[in-house]
Amino acid sequence: MSEMTEMTSRMVTSAAEWWRGAVIYQIYPRSFRDTNADGVGDLRGVVEGLDYIASLGVDGIWISPFFTSPMKDFGYDVSDYCGIDPSFGTFEDFDAVIAKAHELGLKVIIDQVYSHTSDEHAWFQESRRDRDNPKADWYVWADPKPDGSPPSNWQSVFGGSSWQWDGPRRQYYLHNFLTSQPDLNVHNPDVQNALLDVARFWLDRGVDGFRLDALNFSMHDPELRDNPPSGVPMSQVTRPFDMQIKRFNQSHADIPAFLERIRATIDEFPGRFTVAEVGGPEPLEEMKAFTDGGKRLDSAYNFDFLYAPDLTAERVRSSLSNWDQTPGEGWPSWAFSNHDAPRATTRWAGDDDFEKIARLSMLLLLSLRGNPIIYQGEELGLPQGHVAFADLQDPEAITNWPHTLGRDGARTPMPWSAEAPQAGFSQANRTWLKVDPDHAARAIDRQSAEPGAVLNYTRKLLSVRSDNPALVNGSSELLDTPEGIIAFIRHGVESEVLCAFNLGHTAIDWTPPQRFQSATTIASEAVAEAREGVLTTMAPRTGYWAAIGGK
The missing domain is CATH 3.20.20.80 (Glycosidases)
Structure with a gap:
């Protein structure tokens, strides 16, 4: 085998x-x-x-x-x-x-x-009450440095330090995202x-x-x-987190x-x-x-x-x-x-x-x-x-406006x-x-x-995918292709499907493996209908699935 x-x-x-x-x-x-x-x-x-x-x-x-x-x-x-x-x-x-x-x-x-x-979760409300309650260690708490600054230089995904001072607890808590999203101590x-x-x-x-x-x-x-x-300058990013x-x-x-x-x-x-x-x-x-x-x-x-x-x-x-x-x-x-x-x-x-x-x-x-x-x-x-x-x-979109498309x-x-x-x-x-x-x-x-x-x-x-088990759970074999083309074969028990894409901006000549040259094209970027044969010149920004074997 x-x-x-x-x-x-x-x-x-x-x-x-x-x-x-x-x-x-x-x-x-x-x-x-x-x-x-x-x-x-x-x-x-x-x-x-x-x-x-x-x-x-x-x-x-x-x-x-x-x-x-x-x-x-x-x-x-x-x-x-x-x-x-x-x-x-x-x-x-x-x-x-x-x-x-x-x-x-x-x-x-x-x-x-x-x-x-959330900082409104009952667990956090109990944890922040003092340093001796049953959930005191359920979140990430730390004392300030001797100069009062945060315990580390860690940055939040949404910008600024990932440490927030909490008055009731008289410690900093960690938040990798918003200040209202304290990190659990997992x-x-x-x-x-x-x-x-x-x-x-x-x-x-x-x-x-x-x-x-x-x-x-x-x-x-x-x-x-x-x-x-990271060595990435601020001029190339929108937030200190990436630095x-x-x-x-x-x-x-x-x-x-x-x-x-x-x-x-x-x-x-x-x-x-x-x-x-x-x-x-x-x-x-x-x-x-x-x-x-x-x-x-x-x-x-x-x-x-x-x-x-x-x-x-x-x-x-x-x-x-x-x-x-x-x-x-x-x-x-x-x-x-x-x-x-x-x-x-x-x-x-x-x-x-x-x-x-x-x-x-x-x-x-x-x-x-x-x-x-x-x-x-x-x-x-x-x-x-x-x-x-x-x-x-x-909040992320508002913070970074207008430099990113944002999530909204x-x-x-x-x-x-x-x-x-x-x-x-x-x-x-x-x-x-x-x-x-x-x-x-x-x-x-x-x-x-x-x-x-x-x-x-x-x-x-x-529908085409569900009718071709090789595309659902088959293995995948990457093929050697010219620059601009990505092609791989999905191998099933009774069939194989060639998936080929020209993601470049010019036409590219590429001949698929011989056994696929007369295969049935079961879908392309233009239509999801079957047709006979595959092309050896792929137009820019196109792709297809071609199948052999199976029912």
Whole structure:
């Protein structure tokens, strides 16, 4: 048996795990659908939208935080891990999400935020009271230096020192994000136990898995040593955070041991899935460690594409080559857009045809070995929404205006109906973020009626993918190609699919492996319909899938 066949056999053996190769649709509930006319999306809106999501052909949904929160970071500042914020609805509404999703064959994944809480969380309120209470060591507290300055030079993601002086406690506390998001001391076993109880609470409620937010921020260096400089000048970044190598404020070596405790808890509920968000300039080592050997998490994704200013063959090759499919290696996940990053179509289209890039990026995303994560509106080819400074809600966008696109432009409300007020998102006169009027032309109802629209193209691609198991859970073999072209073969038991892309800006001559030269092209960036043969000259910014074997 060849090495590639052995690899394929291993992949197929694992295919009984529903999540391996599953396509996940991310819902940002504040902006998905509003059913009570308060201008904010809610869980009932998720219930109403599930038929639409199921019609795409995805396998599951990931719902961003809906927990009790003061919403200073829009749900990622949790004040009650086991509560539902009234702005999103009730437990009855959440149970309806679970019930309907499962009825439609969709799995439900929710966020878990284990690195920090809101400063309004009862745990923090008790912890800050004094230095002797039962939760005194549940957060990261430290005395000032002799001159009164913060304990270390660590910088917050949102700008400025990551230490905040607290009068009641007369100490500094650590916050890697907003000052209102104090960091938990996850080194503390009692904190770990409390977080594992949170996981059990939601697993008992019927969720099928978790996306673990900011996981590499969950533990710090107890010695509070200063981070070294990165050497990147301020002229090249928008925040001091990027001027440090984050050696001591995150990515502690004890995190994997905590993940093994998470995995043991998850395994009490068979058939569940975990995926980690791993940020940072060099995340690969952590991604591998977090998913090692089947004893920690199932999958991880990083920011290779989320903030990439362009889409190049070199970038794709570099990212894919990091996963060599050796035994025990975790399963990658991929996201081109999400609630934190400017939409990929806006970043990558440049002077090219916008619709073409929307199709090309979807074709690429759905061809990668791993779990593709589609962010709401990505299937519509939505561009980054325009949000005026006066309408900004995101604290990061406000701080960095006008030097970055910010997060609000990726969070504007979903357009459901081209002609309805607020594009069908809400009946409120004003929504939490304004609907971008340019998005109405890309509304779901309008695109559903247009056979050539990006929405229907996405539906067809997902159908083609599900009909070709090699694209779902097959192994992947990178091919040698000319500069500008990225090509790989997805190997299944009974079929193979060649995925080839010219991501350059000029036509490139390239002859695929001989056995594929008369293969059936099952999808391209132009259409998701089958045709015979493949081209040996690839036009710029094009791609295709070509299959041999199978049924």
